[in-house]
Amino acid sequence: MRSTPMLKAAGLVLAAVLLGLMAVPGSYALWNSAASASAGTIQAADFRVTLTDTQTSNTTDMTLPNGTAAAIALTTTPAGALVPGQATYAGVQVGNVTNAGGAFTIRAAVGSTPVKTDTGSGLAGYLTVKAVAAGSLAQCASASLYTLALPTDLPSMAIAKGSTGVFCFQVSLNAAMPANLAGSTAGISIPLTVAQQ
Amino acid sequence: MNKMVKGAIATGVGVILLVGGGGTLATWNQAQQANMGSVVSGDLNLAATNGKWTNAAGTVIPDITAYHVVPGDVLTYTQDVTVTLTGDLMQAKLAVTGAGQDGTGATAFGGAATLSPTTLTKGTQILPDTILTPADSGVVKASTTFTFNTSTTGRTATNATYNLGGIGYALVQQAPASANNS
Structure with a gap:
C-alpha cells in the first residue's frame, strides 16, 4: 500500500518522458533545403495515319477509335463497267499525321498480294492487279506507271511526319474473259501496313 | 524629552549621511572585456535553375508539355542545382527526392519506357551517401533520362503520359561529430 504513491510518481514521470519524446520528434532536425526539379510531364505521341480515296477525298483514320483496322472503299477511274482488255485505276493517299515532337517517319507498304473474290463467278481469275508507289494522285491513271510493275510486287514508301504518299492500283481485265462473265462483279482487297521507320 | 528627541534626530541624520556616502567605502577593483566577438552562423541553401x-x-x-515522344525517343533533362554550404563544421548530403509517376490505364507507358535514376555530378558523381563540405559548394549538374523503348510494338503506349513533377532535390545537413543534439 505504501508503494502506491511511488508507483504513481513513476507513472507520471514515464508519461512525461513519453509525452516529451513524442512532442519533439523534430528537435534533432538540422538545416535542410529542398528544390523541385520541375521536369514536367512527358507525353507520348499518337500514331495517326490517314487513308484518303484519291477520287472522292473520303478520308478515314487507319486505326479506328475502337482500335480496329479501318477499310476504305476506293473509287476507280474511269468509272463504270470494265471492258475486257482494258484497265481501271484507283489510288489511296496515306498521310502521316502524327503529333510526334521529333522526327517520325513511317513506312507504308502493301502488305500482301491483293485478295480477289467473285462469289464463285470466276471473274477474279481474269483480273490482274498491280500496285505501285507514286508521287502524286495524278499519276495513278497513267498506264505507263505500271509498265515495269509485277502483280507480285509489294511496294512500300517512307512518309515523313506531316507528309503523304500515294499507292496507285491498276486493275486489268483479261481480254480472254468469257462472255458469260459479263455483268459479274468481283471484289479486290489490298491490305496496307504502316510501321514506324 | 525634547533633548532626547533632538538627540535621536541628530543620530538619525548622521546615519543617513553615512549611508548616503556609501561610495566612499569602495576598495580597489578592475574590469576587463571578454572580447568574445560575435558568433556568425553559416548557411545551407539549394537552388535549382x-x-x-x-x-x-x-x-x-x-x-516538354508540347512535345510528344515516340518509340526510340531518348529525352534528357539537365539542370543546374546550386549548392551553398557555409560553416566550419558544415557537412551535408544531397539527394534526389521523389520519383516519376507513370500514367494509369490507357495512359500508361508500362514497360515501354524507362526512366533512369537522376544523377548528380560535380566533377564526380554525388551519391546519396556522399558527404559534402563547404568546398563542394557550387553548381551540381543533375541529369535524368527518359527512354521510349524501341522494342515497343503495335500501338502500345500511344498517348501515354509520365509525370516527373514529383522529382526534386534535398540538401540535408549532417550533424557534426561534436553535436549535442540539442
Missing part, C-alpha cells in the same frame, strides 16, 4: 530537355538529336525542347 530552370531545367532543359533535349532529345536524342540534341535538339532543345522548349516546352
Whole structure:
C-alpha cells in the first residue's frame, strides 16, 4: 500500500518522458533545403495515319477509335463497267499525321498480294492487279506507271511526319474473259501496313 | 524629552549621511572585456535553375508539355542545382527526392519506357551517401533520362503520359561529430 504513491510518481514521470519524446520528434532536425526539379510531364505521341480515296477525298483514320483496322472503299477511274482488255485505276493517299515532337517517319507498304473474290463467278481469275508507289494522285491513271510493275510486287514508301504518299492500283481485265462473265462483279482487297521507320 | 528627541534626530541624520556616502567605502577593483566577438552562423541553401530537355538529336525542347515522344525517343533533362554550404563544421548530403509517376490505364507507358535514376555530378558523381563540405559548394549538374523503348510494338503506349513533377532535390545537413543534439 505504501508503494502506491511511488508507483504513481513513476507513472507520471514515464508519461512525461513519453509525452516529451513524442512532442519533439523534430528537435534533432538540422538545416535542410529542398528544390523541385520541375521536369514536367512527358507525353507520348499518337500514331495517326490517314487513308484518303484519291477520287472522292473520303478520308478515314487507319486505326479506328475502337482500335480496329479501318477499310476504305476506293473509287476507280474511269468509272463504270470494265471492258475486257482494258484497265481501271484507283489510288489511296496515306498521310502521316502524327503529333510526334521529333522526327517520325513511317513506312507504308502493301502488305500482301491483293485478295480477289467473285462469289464463285470466276471473274477474279481474269483480273490482274498491280500496285505501285507514286508521287502524286495524278499519276495513278497513267498506264505507263505500271509498265515495269509485277502483280507480285509489294511496294512500300517512307512518309515523313506531316507528309503523304500515294499507292496507285491498276486493275486489268483479261481480254480472254468469257462472255458469260459479263455483268459479274468481283471484289479486290489490298491490305496496307504502316510501321514506324 | 525634547533633548532626547533632538538627540535621536541628530543620530538619525548622521546615519543617513553615512549611508548616503556609501561610495566612499569602495576598495580597489578592475574590469576587463571578454572580447568574445560575435558568433556568425553559416548557411545551407539549394537552388535549382530552370531545367532543359533535349532529345536524342540534341535538339532543345522548349516546352516538354508540347512535345510528344515516340518509340526510340531518348529525352534528357539537365539542370543546374546550386549548392551553398557555409560553416566550419558544415557537412551535408544531397539527394534526389521523389520519383516519376507513370500514367494509369490507357495512359500508361508500362514497360515501354524507362526512366533512369537522376544523377548528380560535380566533377564526380554525388551519391546519396556522399558527404559534402563547404568546398563542394557550387553548381551540381543533375541529369535524368527518359527512354521510349524501341522494342515497343503495335500501338502500345500511344498517348501515354509520365509525370516527373514529383522529382526534386534535398540538401540535408549532417550533424557534426561534436553535436549535442540539442
